[in-house]
Amino acid sequence: MVSERPKVQFETLTVHFGEHIALKDVTLDLRPNEILGIIGPAGSGKTTLLRALNRTLELTRDARIEGKVQLDGEDVYRAPSLPALRRRIGMVAPLPVGLPMSIYDNVAFAPRMAGVRSKTTLDGLVETCLVQAALWDEVKDRLADLGTKLSGGQQQRLTIARALSHEPEVLCLDEFSIAIDPVTTMRIEEVLKELSRRISILLVTNLVQQARRLAHRTAFLLMGELVEVGPTEGLFGRNPSDSRTFDYVHGMFG
Numbered sequence: 001m002v003s004e005r006p007k008v009q010f011e012t013l014t015v016h017f018g019e020h021i022a023l024k025d026v027t028l029d030l031r032p033n034e035i036l037g038i039i040g041p042a043g044s045g046k047t048t049l050l051r052a053l054n055r056t057l058e059l060t061r062d063a064r065i066e067g068k069v070q071l072d073g074e075d076v077y078r079a080p081s082l083p084a085l086r087r088r089i090g091m092v093a094p095l096p097v098g099l100p101m102s103i104y105d106n107v108a109f110a111p112r113m114a115g116v117r118s119k120t121t122l123d124g125l126v127e128t129c130l131v132q133a134a135l136w137d138e139v140k141d142r143l144a145d146l147g148t149k150l151s152g153g154q155q156q157r158l159t160i161a162r163a164l165s166h167e168p169e170v171l172c173l174d175e176f177s178i179a180i181d182p183v184t185t186m187r188i189e190e191v192l193k194e195l196s197r198r199i200s201i202l203l204v205t206n207l208v209q210q211a212r213r214l215a216h217r218t219a220f221l222l223m224g225e226l227v228e229v230g231p232t233e234g235l236f237g238r239n240p241s242d243s244r245t246f247d248y249v250h251g252m253f254g
């Protein structure tokens with residue numbers, strides 16, 4: 001385990017938005033088959049970190065990135081193909097973003113874009129992804145319905161199925177449970193534990209207890225700085241390395 005190469009490496013990553021520094025000198029890695037929790041109050045740079053990985057920061061005109069982000073030891077900013085890079089990284093946004101199309105097409109969209117034409121293959125992929133996202137049983141008889149007709153929690157699971165449809169190696173979730181009920185949240189948490197046997201997961205969450213339940217290690221960001229990262233149990237224990245971590249995870253601020 002110790003000698004295993006990290007799946008993702010952020011190395012002295014600094015991100016500016018104009019004059020504002022959103023991330024300062026962050027060095028952090030995500031290991032294979034790990035769920036890494038990212039916690040921290042609003043504005044601490046959690047979403048920015050995910051956007052640095054899938055290179056959507058580049059869509060923000062005044063964003064400036066220094067340092068390095070590597071996937072499997074290769075600099076993502078030198079990736080020969082941006083679409084190919086983005087296919088390796090699944091991204092689930094805080095609120096479900098349904099494409100205005102059927103449940104089936106939402107999941108089949110990315111495979112079709114990648115050139116899959118066979119109906120049998122697509123059917124299989126759609127089923128697998130919906131099963132993995134714990135949604136299959138609820139939608140298998142209505143795959144032609146619009147995705148937007150699903151409940152909020154179902155739509156969020158549909159976005160997870162969609163993120164899985166291009167078989168990502170890294171799944172990034174940005175506060176996925178913000179708009180869903182606790183029961184659905186628990187179901188998705190089970191899904192994530194199962195998925196981490198195969199892929200690596202970056203779990204950004206405002207719910208510190210969610211990191212505690214799920215993450216193997218947790219990183220605490222505060223005002224763009226990585227305060228500490230370590231095994232989740234240690235961070236939530238009596239003696240994290242930094243007293244600000246103790247204050248945050250025990251609800252003293254944030």
Ligand SMILES: Nc1ncnc2c1ncn2[C@@H]1O[C@H](COP(=O)(O)OP(=O)(O)OP(=O)(O)O)[C@@H](O)[C@H]1O
Binds near residue numbers: 040044049
């Ligand atoms: N497109 C942008 N332009 C300018 N500043 C931005 C932009 N996106 C983020 N920021 C700033 O960068 C900092 C980090 O933002 P980020 O969205 O990463 O925080 P966060 O930890 O995800 O917060 P939240 O918990 O509210 O989602 C904030 O101060 C924010 O205002």
Ligand SMILES: [Mg+2]
Binds near residue numbers: 046
């Ligand atoms: Mg955010």
